[in-house]
Amino acid sequence: MATRTDAPTRREQILKEAARLFAERGFHGVGVDEIGAAVGISGPGLYRHFAGKDAMLAELLVGISGQLLTGAKRRLAEVDGTPAEEVLDSLIEGHIDFALDDRPLITLHDRELDRLRDSDRKLVRQLQRQYVELWVSVLREVYPGLAEPAARSAVHSVFGLLNSTPHLGRAGSLPGRGTTAELLHRMARGAFAAAATE
Amino acid sequence: MATRTDAPTRREQILKEAARLFAERGFHGVGVDEIGAAVGISGPGLYRHFAGKDAMLAELLVGISGQLLTGAKRRLAEVDGTPAEEVLDSLIEGHIDFALDDRPLITLHDRELDRLRDSDRKLVRQLQRQYVELWVSVLREVYPGLAEPAARSAVHSVFGLLNSTPHLGRAGSLPGRGTTAELLHRMARGAFAAAATE
DNA sequence: CCTTCAGGTTAACGACCGCTAACCTCCCTG
């Protein structure tokens, strides 16, 4: 799979802008006219690309959950055989990359889930659950003494920690992406270690 | 100040239900008729108690920020003179209590801020900033080596961790409030300690 | 050169929503 140098398709433009707007003002707070204007076309023109506003949100959320899950699975396969600690580090690193690179998406991910149709919501929930369970099993390899309910809670809490990136000062005030990523990584590891300390 | 045993006023009922509904479906996703129905009156009856839907959200968000800040200040005064580590523990405990007892409010707190009028939003932001700075100064007493920008990032991230309670299984699946509180507390301390480890 | 079709446009419809107006009904109080 080559890194894409193509110009983004119109669909992709729309999804990107819609994600940004949804994250900024909430799903119900954004009108289709605004989404259209953000990509240079006007309101109803969007319906040549999507069945409706709901469909855009659904595609975004399913995409996010799927991307997180398949990314994690890929990492798991890549580091197969290495110590569990390194696997956990790889998972953390992947999640941080996502949280830092796609802040609007990370925001949507745990905010607008309830606006989906039942079937889409079930799908997203299932993907999210698989992602969590994957973390839980790796975590319990690293800390065998950690009970499963506690491990699950710990994973959710660390997601909360890592997903806090949108709250870390807008753009310029951050101490640089690499520094922030390292800080988050250390804190996640520290939180997990503390969770495992009876 | 006696613990209140009075029946809640109508205003308080409304605010509580509005908070729950806003947290569930977002500010724009809830109609005034639903809020009214949730307290047994119908739609426009709310306007005897609030100037409008916006006013409810504003009162909720200002209330949350104020409550967090004054609670933290009170705790700081109570444990005055004790080691900084204990002060930090007290802050963490207070935040956890709030996050576990008022999950809808904690959700609103960092989700619907942008729906406020400019003046209200500025007020809430100011209260939030004071709260953060209070944590930052205590944290830097405990870990003098921690630079201020890193400390601020660490505080925001730990808020993300502690505010993850709404994502920890609905009601029955949790291992009990006390256990969860202890787990969160340990993880927060672990995350801070790791943040301070160069 | 004519056709077709992808990808736009504007107009407009129907539903919904926040809010106001007008009215009603207790209950407290002088």
Next chain:
DNA sequence: CAGGGAGGTTAGCGGTCGTTAACCTGAAGG
């Protein structure tokens, strides 16, 4: 026992929003 305000009610207005309908246009293809 009058009366007045607190706290409801329903009807309805004005605006917004998602969506559809009808139409246009430029470029590709036989």
